[in-house]
Amino acid sequence: MSFFRVEGAGISFGGVVAVDSVTFEMKRGEVFTIIGPNGAGKTTIFNLIGLIYPASKGRIVFEDRDLTGMSPHQVAELGIARTFQNIELFEHATVLQNLLIGRHRHRRTALWQELLFTPAVRRAEVVQREAVEKVIDFLELAKYRDNLVAGLPYGVRKVVELGRALASEPRLLLLDEPSSGLNPEETDDMAFWIEDIKRHLGVTVLMVEHDMNLVARVSDRVLALNLGASIAEGSPAEVQAHPAVVEAYLGGPA
Amino acid sequence: MRFIFKTDYEQDIRLVKHGGHAFWYGLLGVALLAAPLWASDYVMTQLHFIFIYSIVGFGLMMLTGYTGQISLGHAAFLAVGAYTEALMQNAGVPFVVSITCAALFSGAVGIIVGLPALRLKGIYLAIATLAFNVIVEEIIARWHSLTGGNEGMSVKSLVQNVQVLGYEVQADSQFYYLCLALTVICCLACINLLRSPTGRAFVAIRDSEISASCMGVNLAKYKTMSFAISAALTGIGGALYAHKVAFISPEQFTLFASIELITIVILGGIGFLHGAVLGSVFIIVLPQLISIAKDWLPEGLAPTGLQAIVFGLVLILFIIFEPLGLYGRWLKIRAYLELFPFYRRGMFRRQRAYLKTDRLR
Numbered sequence: 001m002s003f004f005r006v007e008g009a010g011i012s013f014g015g016v017v018a019v020d021s022v023t024f025e026m027k028r029g030e031v032f033t034i035i036g037p038n039g040a041g042k043t044t045i046f047n048l049i050g051l052i053y054p055a056s057k058g059r060i061v062f063e064d065r066d067l068t069g070m071s072p073h074q075v076a077e078l079g080i081a082r083t084f085q086n087i088e089l090f091e092h093a094t095v096l097q098n099l100l101i102g103r104h105r106h107r108r109t110a111l112w113q114e115l116l117f118t119p120a121v122r123r124a125e126v127v128q129r130e131a132v133e134k135v136i137d138f139l140e141l142a143k144y145r146d147n148l149v150a151g152l153p154y155g156v157r158k159v160v161e162l163g164r165a166l167a168s169e170p171r172l173l174l175l176d177e178p179s180s181g182l183n184p185e186e187t188d189d190m191a192f193w194i195e196d197i198k199r200h201l202g203v204t205v206l207m208v209e210h211d212m213n214l215v216a217r218v219s220d221r222v223l224a225l226n227l228g229a230s231i232a233e234g235s236p237a238e239v240q241a242h243p244a245v246v247e248a249y250l251g252g253p254a
Numbered sequence: 255m256r257f258i259f260k261t262d263y264e265q266d267i268r269l270v271k272h273g274g275h276a277f278w279y280g281l282l283g284v285a286l287l288a289a290p291l292w293a294s295d296y297v298m299t300q301l302h303f304i305f306i307y308s309i310v311g312f313g314l315m316m317l318t319g320y321t322g323q324i325s326l327g328h329a330a331f332l333a334v335g336a337y338t339e340a341l342m343q344n345a346g347v348p349f350v351v352s353i354t355c356a357a358l359f360s361g362a363v364g365i366i367v368g369l370p371a372l373r374l375k376g377i378y379l380a381i382a383t384l385a386f387n388v389i390v391e392e393i394i395a396r397w398h399s400l401t402g403g404n405e406g407m408s409v410k411s412l413v414q415n416v417q418v419l420g421y422e423v424q425a426d427s428q429f430y431y432l433c434l435a436l437t438v439i440c441c442l443a444c445i446n447l448l449r450s451p452t453g454r455a456f457v458a459i460r461d462s463e464i465s466a467s468c469m470g471v472n473l474a475k476y477k478t479m480s481f482a483i484s485a486a487l488t489g490i491g492g493a494l495y496a497h498k499v500a501f502i503s504p505e506q507f508t509l510f511a512s513i514e515l516i517t518i519v520i521l522g523g524i525g526f527l528h529g530a531v532l533g534s535v536f537i538i539v540l541p542q543l544i545s546i547a548k549d550w551l552p553e554g555l556a557p558t559g560l561q562a563i564v565f566g567l568v569l570i571l572f573i574i575f576e577p578l579g580l581y582g583r584w585l586k587i588r589a590y591l592e593l594f595p596f597y598r599r600g601m602f603r604r605q606r607a608y609l610k611t612d613r614l615r
Contacts, residue, residue, distance in 0.1 A: 050468055076470035088468075090461035092525065093454075096266075100451075101458045105470035107451040111479070114450035115443045121450050122267060128451075129263040168469060 002061070003028040003204060004172055009048050009058035010228070018044045020228040021058060026172075031198050031205045033215050035239070036225035037248055042208040043085055045225075046174050049206075050082055051075050062172065077105050081170035083161045085177045085208075091150045095141060095160050098149060099132040102167030106131075135167045139193065155186045162193065166201070173197065175207040179214050187214060194218045212240065224248065256592070267449060286434060290427040298426055300542075304534050305433035306494045309440045311518045311530025313487030316444060318516070319525045320453065321480040322460030323371060327383035329511035330390035331485040334360045335492025336502050337394065337401055340409040343497075349412060353493045360489025361482040368481030372474050387512050395504040406503025409496045433494055440487055444527055447483070456480055488515075510562075517565060521572055523581030532580040540564065 005025040011018050019041040026032045034042050048055045051072045060067045090098050109121045136142055139159050179187040191214050197203050209215050215236055222239040224232040226248035232239045258272055270276050317323050335356040342352035367386050374382050394401045413428040447453045455476045458466035467473050496502050522533025544561050576583050590597045
């Protein structure tokens with residue numbers, strides 16, 4: 001049994017083939033990175049996994065469960081959480097509320113209980129809060145806890161989004177360009193966190209990333225994509241040196 | 255400036271956050287409980303309407319303010335609630351049963367309207383709900399045998415003057431306490447919902463549907479739920495409305511009524527329950543002010559449509575100059591007073607959203 005695998009998944013929009021039968025497999029507890037030039041179909045693969053778009057062919061299998069035909073919230077229920085390249089936070093809510101929404105898949109109370117705010121709901125809220133506070137400690141977000149997201153700087157939002165995904169206690173974490181828009185120090189922090197997420201929280205990470213330093217530092221394995229097809233797979237160093245990858249980024253001999 | 259030192263997670267869940275809360279809401283509560291003693295008949299009637307509109311405002315606020323789904327057809331839910339209550343009361347059903355049915359039936363209709371809303375967004379949803387309003391109005395006007403059609407129907411009065419321990423309790427006061435109690439109950443239910451997972455899911459849908467669904471929020475379920483809750487609250491408001499006006503006809507539930515309801519939410523402050531109450535006060539007081547103003551205006555200068563003109567103007571001015579409505583204005587005043595003399599003009603300027611694209615939508 002494999003932890004997570006994508007079998008020949010593909011999608012085309014009209015005549016444009018965005019992703020053409022990509023196949024890869026992930027082991028539990030590793031950091032797997034997808035790299036590739038712009039428009040290679042990296043984010044589209046994330047959207048296929050998250051069922052934002054239904055794949056037009058192939059299968060995506062998480063812990064022996066076929067995700068085909070599920071809706072995005074069902075995928076989240078299974079323990080797959082993600083961040084977005086362009087940050088999709090709940091702008092008019094505080095950092096704390098954002099992280100609490102991350103706990104949604106752990107909710108156990110019924111509507112009538114919530115309308116009356118019964119002691120069960122009160123207890124559940126405190127339990128959720130404790131779980132969220134762990135994430136706040138982990139990502140050092142304490143001083144932003146009660147700030148509205150709308151007023152936070154970009155770098156902090158990026159961390160809040162990571163926190164929201166972590167608050168759901170995922171088993172598979174999808175990070176879409178975690179370092180985009182971050183300065184070198186923030187990128188450094190992000191690298192530490194990704195390593196800690198893997199080592200201390202034991203979460204498997206699938207990442208799309210452009211910053212090759214970050215990729216080389218945290219990834220166990222790398223998959224290179226170009227024009228919707230995979231061109232190389234292996235350790236970061238192997239993939240970086242692969243002729244097809246060099247050609248995809250720099251262009252081949254004329 | 256008040257600093258709250260937090261030592262317990264429960265502190266963030268509590269209804270009463272600090273002494274100031276307890277004091278001011280206590281004062282308001284006492285003033286409202288004692289209203290039949292200090293208020294004239296005229297003021298009492300205005301208070302009835304404020305409570306009724308507040309309940310409807312809570313409903314619309316849950317839907318528009320918190321879930322981000324616009325509705326231009328809420329007068330239809332008001333009508334469903336009002337007619338259900340009127341028909342059941344006239345048939346002699348006890349009030350507890352009839353108002354529950356009004357809420358449930360209205361909620362059920364809300365679900366039916368909510369279903370197409372799952373596929374519609376923004377302006378398209380506005381148009382669909384608008385069409386729904388027109389349809390309901392037509393049904394009521396045509397279903398003569400049940401609703402009395404355009405001639406309308408009268409509603410049995412709910413309360414009579416009674417003697418309690420030798421004092422005469424006015425029907426008006428009884429109805430006042432009923433409205434007050436229902437407003438408080440509805441308000442508490444909304445607050446409870448908003449501080450629990452369902453309320454957070456609503457806010458998540460409002461701010462970003464895509465990430466809400468990626469966090470495990472079932473969009474279809476929660477949007478429908480929001481419509482149902484909103485419609486049910488509006489139905490309760492409608493039931494009270496039917497008793498208050500004692501005579502209901504289709505022309506009370508037109509598109510203009512719906513716009514009046516959405517005005518409550520926008521003027522009061524979208525995204526705040528306080529806003530629903532402030533908006534209702536405003537919308538009840540404004541027509542009175544207009545009629546006073548009419549007396550001052552010279553003959554012929556006061557056009558017949560003055561009320562609609564002023565309503566429209568106020569709505570536009572608020573959207574341009576104070577998008578957070580009366581409650582937003584109050585937050586700014588409070589911040590000014592608390593921080594005096596350190597308040598800066600730009601403090602509440604809205605931050606630019608970073609890189610928010612439609613790429614994933």
